[in-house]
Amino acid sequence: MGQDEWIIWTKQDADPYLNVAFSTDGSMLALGREDSNTTDLLKAKNGNLIRSLTATHNRTNEAVFTLDDQYLINGNGSSGETLTLGLGELPMASDSSGWAHIPTGLTA
Amino acid sequence: MWHVPDLTLLLTIPNNDPQSPGLPPRVKDSAFSPDGQLIGNGDIYGIKLRRTIDGTLVLRIPNAEIVSISFSPDGTLIAGAVESERAVKIWRVADGTLFRVLPIASEFQFPRIAFTPAGDLIAAIYGSSNTSGAIQFWNVNDGRSVAIYPKPNHVRTIAFSPSPGTFAYTEYGGRVTVSFARFVR
Numbered sequence: 457m458g459q460d461e462w463i464i465w466t467k468q469d470a471d472p473y474l475n476v477a478f479s480t481d482g483s484m485l486a487l488g489r490e491d492s493n494t495t496d497l498l499k500a501k502n503g504n505l506i507r508s509l510t511a512t513h514n515r516t517n518e519a520v521f522t523l524d525d526q527y528l529i530n531g532n533g534s535s536g537e538t539l540t541l542g543l544g545e546l547p548m549a550s551d552s553s554g555w556a557h558i559p560t561g562l563t564a
Numbered sequence: 565m566w567h568v569p570d571l572t573l574l575l576t577i578p579n580n581d582p583q584s585p586g587l588p589p590r591v592k593d594s595a596f597s598p599d600g601q602l603i604g605n606g607d608i609y610g611i612k613l614r615r616t617i618d619g620t621l622v623l624r625i626p627n628a629e630i631v632s633i634s635f636s637p638d639g640t641l642i643a644g645a646v647e648s649e650r651a652v653k654i655w656r657v658a659d660g661t662l663f664r665v666l667p668i669a670s671e672f673q674f675p676r677i678a679f680t681p682a683g684d685l686i687a688a689i690y691g692s693s694n695t696s697g698a699i700q701f702w703n704v705n706d707g708r709s710v711a712i713y714p715k716p717n718h719v720r721t722i723a724f725s726p727s728p729g730t731f732a733y734t735e736y737g738g739r740v741t742v743s744f745a746r747f748v749r
Contacts, residue, residue, distance in 0.1 A: 459711075459745060459746050459747065460745070461711075461713050461743045461744075461745050462743060462744045462745065463741055463742075463743050464730070464742045464743060464744055465741070465742050466739060466740065466741035466742070467739070467740060468737070468738050468739045469738045469739075469740070470738060471738065472734075472736065472737065472738035473720075473734040473738060473739075473740045474720060474721070474734065475720065475721040475734065476721050476722070476723045476732045476733065476734050476740060477723050478723045478724065478725050478726070478732065480726070481726065482725040482726040482727050482730070485723075485732055485740075485742070487734070487740055500725065500730075500732070500742060503740075503742065522568055526569075527568055527569055529568065543568065543569060543571055
């Protein structure tokens with residue numbers, strides 16, 4: 457069997473994280489939440505928050521970085537809601553004005 | 565499929581299946597092949613691979629429901645998590661032949677799978693009972709289980725850093741963890 461798992465950092469949050477994605481260069485983590493409409497960008501090396509991004513719907517079902525790390529895309533929506541895609545250009549400025557959302561026409 | 569960054573809709577592919585001509589099955593998971601030429605999806609009838617450019621079906625891999633899929637980094641293999649069979653199965657993309665079956669020794673609830681960036685290992689995360697979970701790694705080439713990390717909660721997602729051995733995962737209950745493991749291959 458393999459060697460032990462060494463935990464670099466871990467943290468608990470009352471608002472559960474539903475999914476996690478590394479940026480292509482490995483420097484950032486995107487964490488989508490289950491019960492609120494935020495996706496957190498963290499520094500991968502220590503878990504420090506870079507910023508939180510607000511989506512139009514709760515529950516971030518998926519979050520991915522584009523291969524060039526220029527954008528973060530997430531899919532949002534709970535059961536019965538219209539699923540939306542959110543796209544934000546990276547690095548994020550001090551506000552989330554660059555965070556665009558489009559309804560997909562699909563229902564969760 | 566949408567175009568980035570203007571989010572214009574490029575293509576909608578109905579998930580038609582010969583076993584359900586009137587009602588395309590719900591897509592459980594989807595992924596692009598590493599070269600972008602194919603898009604794969606899992607559903608209650610197995611896996612389908614389609615040409616990205618126009619959605620033409622190029623390969624159908626019949627199986628029980630597959631809820632999570634992953635292409636190997638070199639694009640030659642596609643893996644599927646089969647909850648009902650308590651197994652991770654790996655097929656060759658070229659012809660859909662079965663390459664490897666990786667059995668799970670416990671419950672296999674809400675599984676998700678991912679190849680590591682180097683492609684020599686594959687990981688599965690799952691609920692190993694109604695409350696506990698696990699992260700398990702196998703050697704792709706010989707099918708050996710190289711590590712199992714039990715967790716107090718179901719593990720929901722896993723992601724790999726480009727830095728070898730570093731991975732992140734989330735658990736039910738709200739915990740996120742970044743870990744490192746140097747596997748004996």
